[in-house]
Amino acid sequence: MTLTNFMDVFINRYACKHFDATKKINSEDFMTIMEAARLSPSSFGFEPWKFLLIENEQIKKNLRPFAWGALNSLDGASHFVIALSRKALTAESDYAKHIIEDVKGIPLEQAQKQLAFFQQFQANDFKLLDNHRTLFDWSSKQSYIPLANMMTAAQFLGIDSCPIEGFNQQQVENYLTSQSLMDDKQFGVSYMVSFGYGATERPQKKRQKMSEILQVIP
Ligand SMILES: Cc1cc2nc3c(=O)[nH]c(=O)nc-3n(C[C@H](O)[C@H](O)[C@H](O)COP(=O)(O)O)c2cc1C
Known part of the structure; x- marks a missing residue:
């Protein structure tokens, strides 16, 4: 091309x-x-x-x-x-562990430094842990x-x-959740x-x- x-x-x-x-x-x-x-x-x-x-x-x-x-x-x-x-x-979430262990193939014991760094990034560098909205918006980005x-x-x-x-x-999130198409504790649209x-x-x-x-x- x-x-x-x-x-x-x-x-x-x-x-x-x-x-x-x-x-x-x-x-x-x-x-x-x-x-x-x-x-x-x-x-x-x-x-x-x-x-x-x-x-x-x-x-x-x-x-x-x-x-x-x-x-x-x-x-x-x-x-x-x-x-x-x-x-x-977040660094403590099961999902983060799933990505590290099952997707990247890194044993959790070896990923502790990486997770601690991720935790400090979220808490201090980007201040993502102040409220749920910030964390969702960061994922959305x-x-x-x-x-x-x-x-x-x-x-x-x-x-x-x-x-x-x-x-x-x-309204879309409520609808998808009511149809069991989305877990609104884990996801937003x-x-x-x-x-x-x-x-x-x-x-x-x-x-x-x-x-x-x-x-x-x-
Ligand atoms: C995040 C985002 C949301 C948008 N939402 C809508 C929408 O709801 N309905 C729609 O018809 N166009 C939507 N647009 C299209 C924009 O109006 C369009 O991309 C912009 O005017 C530039 O025109 P172009 O993409 O044809 O070059 C959206 C675009 C983006 C990037």
Whole structure:
């Protein structure tokens, strides 16, 4: 792939507002998009995310009253994903131990220094332990990295996408919890994202100039 082709992916991606409901993404392409999420980096490598692929039409219907920014996607997108982020990821949590032992393959006894460092980072450097909201927001920040990677991967495959924050977070969390689709002690909802094929022309890209966003410090 040339640099021009690579940059075309970024130039051509846009937040798709109207999907062609007759066009479906094949499962191989969708799994490539999800692989881009899975391989994303995260602070300390704790991967504080989980993705719900909502295929159930009744659930989509039930989400509509709380998800004004997702209505176009719920109407026509091929795939509709809700991204959850961890609320209780601390050095003492079972989840941190699971990642260290089961994912990274490091015996817990050998990870004590690393965990102590993580604890001091959360407590002092980033002050994440002051309240639950701070911890969730920190996890959420990590989860937006897979969002960007998923949308870029989709565009590379010629698939359109729409990132979505247009919903009432509390109502969506209450609904998913009431359906046992989410444990609200462990997770909150960060965003939704849809994938499919656009039904209308892509709009012209409008952005600030490079000189407005890049300040070079010589
Ligand atoms: C975190 C985030 C949340 C967004 N929420 C919505 C949304 O709820 N509904 C929607 O139609 N677009 C949503 N957008 C799309 C933005 O409006 C769009 O990305 C922005 O205007 C830039 O346009 P472009 O993506 O087409 O280049 C969201 C974008 C981001 C990054």
